[in-house]
Amino acid sequence: xxxxxxxxxxxxxxxxxxxxxxxxxxxxxxxxxxxxxxxxxxxxxxxxxxxxxxxxxxxxxxxxxxxxxxxxxxxxxxxxxxxxxxxxxxxxxxxxxxxxxxxxxxxxxxxxxxxxxxxxxxxxxxxxxxxxxxxxxxxxxxxxxxxxxxxxxxxxxxxxxxxxxxxxxxxxxxxxxxxxxxxxxxxxxxxxxxxxxxxxxxxxxxxxxxxxxxxxxxxxxxxxxxxxxxxxxxxxxxxxxxxxxxxxxxxxxxxxxxxxxxxxxxxxxxxxxxxxxxxxxxxxxx
Numbered sequence: 001x002x003x004x005x006x007x008x009x010x011x012x013x014x015x016x017x018x019x020x021x022x023x024x025x026x027x028x029x030x031x032x033x034x035x036x037x038x039x040x041x042x043x044x045x046x047x048x049x050x051x052x053x054x055x056x057x058x059x060x061x062x063x064x065x066x067x068x069x070x071x072x073x074x075x076x077x078x079x080x081x082x083x084x085x086x087x088x089x090x091x092x093x094x095x096x097x098x099x100x101x102x103x104x105x106x107x108x109x110x111x112x113x114x115x116x117x118x119x120x121x122x123x124x125x126x127x128x129x130x131x132x133x134x135x136x137x138x139x140x141x142x143x144x145x146x147x148x149x150x151x152x153x154x155x156x157x158x159x160x161x162x163x164x165x166x167x168x169x170x171x172x173x174x175x176x177x178x179x180x181x182x183x184x185x186x187x188x189x190x191x192x193x194x195x196x197x198x199x200x201x202x203x204x205x206x207x208x209x210x211x212x213x214x215x216x217x218x219x220x221x222x223x224x225x226x227x228x229x230x231x232x233x234x235x236x237x238x239x240x241x242x243x244x245x246x247x248x249x250x251x252x253x254x255x256x257x258x259x260x261x262x263x264x265x266x267x268x269x270x271x272x273x274x275x276x277x278x279x280x281x282x283x284x285x286x
Contacts, residue, residue: 009063023278081105110252111141124190131160
């Protein structure tokens with residue numbers, strides 16, 4: 001039997017998740033047909049009701065703008081996803097004669113592993129750009145990385161509810177500040193995580209370039225198309241290490257493959273290598 005899995009979002013045609021997952025399942029010898037499906041927030045309840053009645057589903061990868069809405073569409077939320085109120089992974093779990101849909105968040109592990117791979121310092125001073133669902137995962141990741149606090153820069157300080165909830169949930173103090181003041185703080189930080197959409201940080205990149213300041217820390221820009229982003233180029237010119245969003249995508253996808261395949265820790269370095277090859281990313285050095 002060929003099982004099914006998919007990435008959901010809107011828009012979704014640009015997603016590299018199918019390439020990552022298909023490469024992994026081919027290497028593992030697991031028959032999972034992984035596709036991309038365009039689903040909007042209003043359409044999500046009907047879609048989830050449809051898949052409930054279809055056999056063979058193993059999992060769903062969930063991207064923007066569905067990560068918060070998915071919390072209400074699963075039967076149970078586990079781990080950090082429950083603390084954050086953000087689900088990016090749905091696992092179909094057999095429960096006797098029925099199947100339960102379990103929500104997880106693998107974005108946190110994706111950020112932690114991507115930033116660690118870049119060599120971030122212990123107890124880093126931290127800046128986050130953006131206050132939505134991915135910023136919540138960034139806050140949890142910074143807690144795991146040992147950051148004592150984080151400054152979260154947003155366009156509208158009155159609309160950072162997800163970031164504030166994540167801060168309270170994981171116990172990492174944050175300050176929510178206007179995006180206009182972010183450039184100098186970025187240059188001084190050990191780690192910067194931009195959760196802004198593609199080109200969303202371009203104006204800020206120009207401001208940072210105008211400061212002509214060194215940027216010795218690590219920048220993770222979760223946007224990966226187009227690449228390099230303007231903010232990534234400016235950061236690298238300042239001497240800092242740049243982590244493309246593709247790295248985060250890779251590491252969170254590894255966790256999803258472990259769930260969807262049911263093979264857990266058997267998803268090892270050789271599988272990660274073929275996933276890297278599938279999207280043109282450098283192979284890992286373990």
